[in-house]
Amino acid sequence: MAATASAPPADLRPAKSIIYCGVCSLPPEYCEYGGTTKKCSDWLSTTHPALHNTLYNTTDTAPLSTLTPSALARAEKDAQKKAAKASATEAKETSRRLTSRVTIKRVERNKRKYVTEVSGLEAFGLELKKVAKELGKKFATGSSVTKAPGGLGEEITVQGDVSEEIAEWLGEKYGEAVPEDNVDLVEDKKKKGAGAGP
Incomplete structure (x- = not known):
């Protein structure tokens, strides 16, 4: 018959707090x-x-x-x-x-369907995936991070025409990080007949 060992104490180590620098975030x-x-x-x-x-x-x-x-x-x-x-x-x-700019662009897709593209947020130190998730929750719509046309970084694409609401929301939520003067609203209309065949 094997000898049974008693259960060891829950935690033998004392609790230790680590201090991190408020400037560089290193110990x-x-x-x-x-x-x-x-x-x-x-x-x-x-x-x-x-x-x-x-x-x-x-x-x-x-x-x-x-x-x-x-x-x-x-x-x-x-x-x-x-x-x-x-x-x-x-x-x-x-x-x-x-000198960095945030561009909020309203893009017409088909007939009266729109998406809103937000680019330039990464220059202000914001995580695009986190902001995209917050925008999706705030406006109850689809929101994702996509490659920008031309391969110049990434942008957030939000379903619907919410460009002005996003500009206001950025001012409220990230006003300290993103100055209001650095936000541009742009409207990009799809040319009629560009995709139509003969």
Whole structure:
């Protein structure tokens, strides 16, 4: 007869909470690899001062004293380059968002049947599949992500003539991410007789 083992306790490990940086979303131990070290350090010092003192101990200069003056100068120069690159990338991203356009186009299919195509949302950091699902629920209609004509990215196709409603909804739901001035309403009519045969 085999000996029966008693059931082990439900969980032997203590609960552990992990802190993620509010700037680069990495754990604070890895912020130096994200390119925004200064901003991450400032965020950590205001939100978690004890952890900041542990990671960015400014009183302990032993590692710095072991570096030669030329190595110390190189390390400082590299840190300045990373900071400049991060700020340039941030400025480039901001200017790209300001110049990007969202186009909401009403397209006539057959007779009085319409679809609404929304393109340009990915430039503002929105997930197209998530937005398509939200639009489908909001307007109780079919909505999907399709390839844009010409192969220039993807767009959301919504069944029905809801272009003005989508523009209002974008302003309400994503007004902070997508400025109202960057939204264009366009009407695309199908040419008569283009698909008709002799």
